[in-house]
């Protein structure tokens with residue numbers, strides 16, 4: 001689903017894979033893989049041109065999948081250097 005690829009991307013500081021930063025309800029932004037994942041648990045929406053991430057519950061996931069809504073995963077799940085992320 002290339003049309004659902006998020007941008008702008010920037011390279012992960014650990015593995016150089018492209019990631020996007022999205023705002024959350026937390027003070028720190030969340031690094032997200034730009035390609036949707038069938039195991040994704042993060043819905044992305046645009047607000048004032050800024051990406052926002054919404055972590056969704058398992059129960060909502062099926063409904064969103066059925067609606068064809070792309071879901072994404074946090075990069076620290078897929079990053080090969082995930083341990084670096086947990087240390088920070």
Ligand SMILES: [Zn+2]
Nearest residue numbers: 012014015079
């Ligand atoms: Zn990485």
